[in-house]
Amino acid sequence: MKEQLPHMRMEYSRDVLHRTDLNPNPLVQFEAWFEQSALEGGDDPHAFVLSTVSADGIPNGRVVLLKGLEEDAFVFYTNYQSAKGRDLKANPRAAATFFWPHLQRQVRIIGRVERISPERSTAYFQSRPRGSQIGAWASQQSEELPNRDALEQAWREAELRFGEGPIERPAHWGGFALSPERMEFWQGRPSRLHDRFCYTKKEASWELTRLAP
Numbered sequence: 001m002k003e004q005l006p007h008m009r010m011e012y013s014r015d016v017l018h019r020t021d022l023n024p025n026p027l028v029q030f031e032a033w034f035e036q037s038a039l040e041g042g043d044d045p046h047a048f049v050l051s052t053v054s055a056d057g058i059p060n061g062r063v064v065l066l067k068g069l070e071e072d073a074f075v076f077y078t079n080y081q082s083a084k085g086r087d088l089k090a091n092p093r094a095a096a097t098f099f100w101p102h103l104q105r106q107v108r109i110i111g112r113v114e115r116i117s118p119e120r121s122t123a124y125f126q127s128r129p130r131g132s133q134i135g136a137w138a139s140q141q142s143e144e145l146p147n148r149d150a151l152e153q154a155w156r157e158a159e160l161r162f163g164e165g166p167i168e169r170p171a172h173w174g175g176f177a178l179s180p181e182r183m184e185f186w187q188g189r190p191s192r193l194h195d196r197f198c199y200t201k202k203e204a205s206w207e208l209t210r211l212a213p
Contacts, residue, residue: 012104012188017195019210026183026199026206027072030107033185037100049097050076054083055090067124073177074109075116077124081172082141088113094178104188111180121174126166133167134158184211 023029037045046066053059060083068075074096078085088094096109115121125133138155145151180201187195194213199206 011190012194013190014104015187016189017185017187017197019197019208022185022197022208024206024208026180026185027069029185030183031069033100033103033105033107034098037103037105040102042100042102045098045100047098049099050084051095051097052084052087053091053093054087060084060087067175070177073179075175075177077121077173077175079136079139079141079170079173080115085141088176096178106184106186108182108184108186109178109180110182111178113176113178116175116177118169118174122169124175125169125173130167134162136170136173137161137167189213 051061137158196211
């Protein structure tokens with residue numbers, strides 16, 4: 001593997017990105033790229049890397065799923081007591097990175113994060129598959145486990161607790177909204193001369209600039 005890594009390359013030549021191709025509103029532009037990714041068969045187009053920073057300055061990243069684009073914010077759900085939940089409580093800023101290799105495109109987002117309302121979290125929780133609802137009760141996300149059996153036992157206990165009845169949303173589980181202050185759209189180009197355009201929030205409007213690759 002070590003011998004292969006220096007020689008692993010992909011030439012990006014599918015498309016170009018001009019300033020005139022971009023919508024003045026980056027959220028509208030994101031929706032257009034997202035829909036194209038979904039239509040062209042990309043795997044999990046709503047998956048993105050969420051990067052956070054802990055109270056003691058340690059960065060961390062993980063893949064999560066976008067579950068809403070609401071009120072000009074990117075919405076995702078998690079256990080508030082998880083590592084990312086603790087990070088966001090201590091430092092309510094984050095970065096999101098979407099990569100759609102079949103389109104040779106990337107979108108980077110930086111902004112502030114806050115919890116959404118309990119009502120919105122409950123509405124989404126009730127739309128989840130029953131097994132996922134039980135899982136939210138069974139998993140103490142990011143905590144150490146002695147083995148797989150302990151997790152499966154916790155799931156069975158939660159399943160028995162609720163029986164066939166409705167499952168309420170745990171108070172420790174809910175949604176976050178990432179409100180962008182900066183968004184970058186990247187289109188791969190040959191010879192690594194990629195097209196990069198950055199939107200920066202300026203009060204009620206967006207400023208658009210081209211960046212060197």
